[in-house]
Amino acid sequence: MTAALTVLPLTGLPEIEPGDDLAGMVADAAEAAGVTDGDCLVVTSKVVSKAEGRLVAAVTDADKRAVVESESVRVLRRRGDLVIAETRHGHVCANAGVDLSNAPDGHAILLPEDPDRSARRIRDVLLGRGVRVAVVITDTFGRAWRMGVVDVALGVAGLRAVVDLRGTLDASGRELQVTEMAIGDEVAAAAELVMGKARGVPAAIVRGLDPSWLGDGSGRDLIRPPADDLFR
């Protein structure tokens, strides 16, 4: 069925350490899994941050709070230990994206400095090997109003993170009014469904995206400009 979407967990990646050539390792694993033109590789920011050495010492609670403060450009809400803050990139999330729980003892993991660049590195390695893929770097975010967390896109390469369907006709020939689909975030969520079931799998291949969605994009396209945002 050609219109189907397939999401494959990308197994075979070793535990990632600071300084690792993550792009090369992901490319190797993806090739072993049969990656092909038009596929979208999804990689969690956790392993990207580890490879890029985005670890800082944070032993005491005061250390941890200081790390979160230093990563925040704007705090939206505080309740007890919970801080909802805007990161330097513009994403709004818990602890400004600082991971205090999955890091090696005495450390915190920061978000990648430039998630689009991290995505491009992986895409470029595979382009160099003759395979044209899209890449999405994800993180797990909570949401206003809704329970539970979902994976979202922080950085993209070769994918239009938001696709404007304005002007597309619906089944009855009327112009669609709901217009801008957050494709990057939906791809991240779909990939999490296979990464979530097999813990320790930090990457997935999403196969079967509409070819018109492939092209230039940025994770920044998913950030609502504060001036337009009714909740910031």
Place this chain on the structure above:
Amino acid sequence: MTAALTVLPLTGLPEIEPGDDLAGMVADAAEAAGVTDGDCLVVTSKVVSKAEGRLVAAVTDADKRAVVESESVRVLRRRGDLVIAETRHGHVCANAGVDLSNAPDGHAILLPEDPDRSARRIRDVLLGRGVRVAVVITDTFGRAWRMGVVDVALGVAGLRAVVDLRGTLDASGRELQVTEMAIGDEVAAAAELVMGKARGVPAAIVRGLDPSWLGDGSGRDLIRPPADDLFR
């Protein structure tokens, strides 16, 4: 690859009219597509609302505003024509979920009255035919802080909408701290990726969900209680 997830657009449904036996029609289309135990059927609330006759007359702009007001239990923000409101179910979304643009001329489409019940109807018809599926009823929502819309789950049957991974060990043997995954919303987002590419397809089959996620659930589990909500 057994761990893969597959998302198939469910084609072959006719245009839905008020009074149609949607559960029977979806079950027929799903059986024709080879639906099997453990699959999850995803159906947009638009066709559920149409079949359930959730259409109201709304000709003038004043009519439309009145419909939105009557569906809102709490207005969070207003800007120009845009109203962000809480529905009777507890969901926070634009226009309290009232669709003013895709309805037949002079009408508005309301959300299903009880999306869990709508999901159960479809599940029960297939159970009666010997196939045990999960069902998710979706709608398309905007988000605070992020651009673009995504599909989310309004109602579920046979699926745990939020899965608590607390106590699960991660790859390095540490207990996972990020705990409650919004599986219902991630399934909705994954399905939208195939419904979005083939306009006029209001349903999809998601195959390959973790069997431990199947079970009792409710779309209400995805609604953050207002008292716990920092943004309501």
